[in-house]
Amino acid sequence: MSDIIYPLLQKYYNALNSLNSLNIAKNIFESIPLIDNFFAEFRNITFVMQKSFNTEELKEYYTTKREEFLNDNNLRWFIDKRNETVKENPFKLEKEILVYVYLPDYCGKIIDSRLNIDNDVPLETIEQVIKEYLIKYNKNSDVYFSIEILFKENGSEIDIYSRIKNGIIIMDNFINEVITDYPCSCSKCKNIIEKIKELKTGIFLKDFTFSWDYTIENNEIIWGQQIEMRASDKNGRPISMSDICIPIDANLPIGKNVINDDMELFKFYASMHYTIFNLQKKNIMPTFIIVYEDNTVSYIPFIPTIKTTFYRKAQYVEKIVRKKDVRVVYFIGENYYYPIEKIKEIQQSYSQRIKHASTTLLSLNMISKKYEHVMTISFDINNIECEDYAINQINNPYEEMHCYWLNPILIAIKEKA
Numbered sequence: 080m081s082d083i084i085y086p087l088l089q090k091y092y093n094a095l096n097s098l099n100s101l102n103i104a105k106n107i108f109e110s111i112p113l114i115d116n117f118f119a120e121f122r123n124i125t126f127v128m129q130k131s132f133n134t135e136e137l138k139e140y141y142t143t144k145r146e147e148f149l150n151d152n153n154l155r156w157f158i159d160k161r162n163e164t165v166k167e168n169p170f171k172l173e174k175e176i177l178v179y180v181y182l183p184d185y186c187g188k189i190i191d192s193r194l195n196i197d198n199d200v201p202l203e204t205i206e207q208v209i210k211e212y213l214i215k216y217n218k219n220s221d222v223y224f225s226i227e228i229l230f231k232e233n234g235s236e237i238d239i240y241s242r243i244k245n246g247i248i249i250m251d252n253f254i255n256e257v258i259t260d261y262p263c264s265c266s267k268c269k270n271i272i273e274k275i276k277e278l279k280t281g282i283f284l285k286d287f288t289f290s291w292d293y294t295i296e297n298n299e300i301i302w303g304q305q306i307e308m309r310a311s312d313k314n315g316r317p318i319s320m321s322d323i324c325i326p327i328d329a330n331l332p333i334g335k336n337v338i339n340d341d342m343e344l345f346k347f348y349a350s351m352h353y354t355i356f357n358l359q360k361k362n363i364m365p366t367f368i369i370v371y372e373d374n375t376v377s378y379i380p381f382i383p384t385i386k387t388t389f390y391r392k393a394q395y396v397e398k399i400v401r402k403k404d405v406r407v408v409y410f411i412g413e414n415y416y417y418p419i420e421k422i423k424e425i426q427q428s429y430s431q432r433i434k435h436a437s438t439t440l441l442s443l444n445m446i447s448k449k450y451e452h453v454m455t456i457s458f459d460i461n462n463i464e465c466e467d468y469a470i471n472q473i474n475n476p477y478e479e480m481h482c483y484w485l486n487p488i489l490i491a492i493k494e495k496a
Contacts, residue, residue, distance in 0.1 A: 083131040084263045094120035095278040148253035173231040181223040181390035222295040223387040292387040303385030324375040341407045341447040349456040365412040372404040400491040408446040448496040453482040
């Protein structure tokens with residue numbers, strides 16, 4: 080049976096192999112060809128199957144199974160695109176580049192006609208366009224920006240992540256059914272089936288991202304690798320951390336009076352993470368805690384390698400606030416503290432000025448509808464082992480007047496108050 084089974088297995092393997100090679104350790108310019116190849120190979124799975132299943136019996140079987148498994152709106156899109164490619168005109172998935180720039184007095188998108196992957200401009204040219212734009216905006220300091228690929232068809236945005244995830248799940252069920260009904264024991268088919276299993280495991284153990292973080296320091300573009308936290312459902316398929324909501328008091332010794340009060344909950348989280356920070360030898364992972372109106376909570380931890388990731392994550396949380404019923408947002412992380420007498424040194428590039436920090440602070444921020452500014456509780460790591468000092472800090476939150484990077488979240492929360 081290898082003559083009818085192997086071609087579709089090969090196409091499925093090729094599609095998954097491209098997707099598995101796409102990961103957050105690659106930048107945008109390495110990732111685009113892998114994305115294109117995945118769509119090309121995935122669309123061709125049913126095409127080669129139609130060619131292989133060429134007897135009356137096999138044609139009838141293919142038609143039946145296609146209606147049973149592939150007549151789904153999520154997968155129909157892939158099949159329609161393949162039919163257009165063969166019968167009408169070349170398929171073209173439009174891909175736009177969105178550039179988000181984060182400056183002290185500006186946070187927004189840069190739009191330029193050249194920032195389009197489909198207009199035959201080399202990627203290196205696009206990178207240079209971005210660099211020229213951003214240096215113009217902020218000539219005398221570091222520039223932080225992120226790049227996101229926006230997928231469109233006929234001018235309308237496509238949720239490409241959902242299409243990929245759902246498409247694989249449906250196609251996998253379809254191919255498993257075909258293999259069951261027309262098994263093949265040849266070594267060639269057995270080997271590729273095992274390789275497909277390995278690829279699926281790799282794919283569902285990673286998160287796909289279509290955004291990348293950069294900074295420009297001393298006129299050079301620096302790419303920051305992303306290390307994202309992931310979660311999986313019972314089938315091992317990835318779930319966004321923000322989609323996992325649990326009751327606030329799940330596995331926590333916390334009463335209703337604390338749960339229902341933004342400030343008391345803030346102090347509770349400060350006390351808890353103060354303890355965690357000490358237990359983890361003065362180290363903690365940056366984390367957003369999103370509390371919803373129904374008293375459920377989402378935890379979004381991340382590991383940044385450059386400062387830009389903080390700004391992009393804040394923007395991500397802002398979008399959640401605007402879409403969902405969010406009550407309050409907390410952030411846990413570490414900050415550098417600079418003495419005022421070193422004002423000249425701290426005007427240097429980020430990688431240089433951090434050398435002049437006098438200490439590091441464990442900081443917790445609260446963004447709440449009830450307060451005009453970001454509220455902060457911070458601990459100097461030089462004093463952090465003193466419990467009296469820690470208790471005093473927890474009981475004395477203060478307004479953070481210049482916490483610019485969290486202001487977009489504060490604005491979003493206040494607008495929905």
